[in-house]
Amino acid sequence: MRYAQTQPISVNVRKYFASVAMSCGITLDHGCGVGRHFFYLTELGIDTYGFDFSEKLIKHAREDAIQRYGPVYPADERLKVGNMFHLSELYPPHEFYTILSWAVLYECDFDGIVIALEGIERALKPGGYFFVMMRIGDPPHDSCIIRSEGGWSVTKEANGTIRTYFKSIAFSEQLKRFGFSIEKQYLRFAYGSKKQAFGQEFLFRKK
Numbered sequence: 001m002r003y004a005q006t007q008p009i010s011v012n013v014r015k016y017f018a019s020v021a022m023s024c025g026i027t028l029d030h031g032c033g034v035g036r037h038f039f040y041l042t043e044l045g046i047d048t049y050g051f052d053f054s055e056k057l058i059k060h061a062r063e064d065a066i067q068r069y070g071p072v073y074p075a076d077e078r079l080k081v082g083n084m085f086h087l088s089e090l091y092p093p094h095e096f097y098t099i100l101s102w103a104v105l106y107e108c109d110f111d112g113i114v115i116a117l118e119g120i121e122r123a124l125k126p127g128g129y130f131f132v133m134m135r136i137g138d139p140p141h142d143s144c145i146i147r148s149e150g151g152w153s154v155t156k157e158a159n160g161t162i163r164t165y166f167k168s169i170a171f172s173e174q175l176k177r178f179g180f181s182i183e184k185q186y187l188r189f190a191y192g193s194k195k196q197a198f199g200q201e202f203l204f205r206k207k
C-alpha cells in the first residue's frame, strides 16, 4: 500500500505542527490515504479530520481509528470518502486553521489543481495555513508529456496516472493568485531514482 502507516513523517511537518500544536485549531489531512498524518496529528492533540477518494483506504483508516481510540470514536465523521475537486461538499467554508496536503495535489492535471486550490482556499479560515508537498522540477525523461506551459508539465504514465510537475516559482505564483503568501519553502529532497523532479514542501498562508 502506497504511503502506508510506516512511512516516516517529514521533519518539516513535525516542526510545523509542534510549533502550532497548542493554537492549531481544526486541521484537515487532505488526501489522507490510510491516515498516516491524520493519526500523527490526532495523537499530538490536534483536532483533525481527513478525507480521501479511495473507499478502501478510508475503510482501513476508520478501522485503525476504532482500534486505537475505541468503538465510540466517531470515525465516519472524522474520516470521509471524498474528492478534492468537490471539497465544498465535504466541509463548510472557513473551517480549518491548517490544511496539510502531502503527495496528493500533483496527482491530477493542471486544471484539477486549480479546482482543488479553490476548494482549499474556501475551506481555510482567514489567516489559515496550507502545508503542501508537491513534485517540483522536470518530469522524468521517459515520461509522456500531454500538456505543458511555461511553468508546468502534465504527464500520463503507462498505467494511466496523470501527474503535474511545476517549476517552484510557478507553483508559488499559482498560490499567490488565490491570495496566499509564501511563508516557507523547505529544502528539496530527491524523488525516486531518476532525480529530475523533487519533492518539495511549502508553507503558505491565506490572507
Ligand SMILES: C[S@@+](CC[C@H](N)C(=O)[O-])C[C@H]1O[C@@H](n2cnc3c(N)ncnc32)[C@H](O)[C@@H]1O
Binding pocket: 002, 003, 004, 030, 031, 032, 033, 034, 035, 036, 037, 051, 052, 053, 054, 057, 082, 083, 084, 085, 101, 102, 103, 104, 107
Ligand atoms: C501518495 S498518496 C499520499 C497519502 C497521504 N497524504 C500520505 O502522505 O500518507 C496520495 C493519496 O491521494 C489520494 N487522492 C488522489 N487524488 C485524489 C482526489 N482527487 N481526491 C481525494 N484524494 C485523492 C489517493 O487516493 C492517495 O491516498
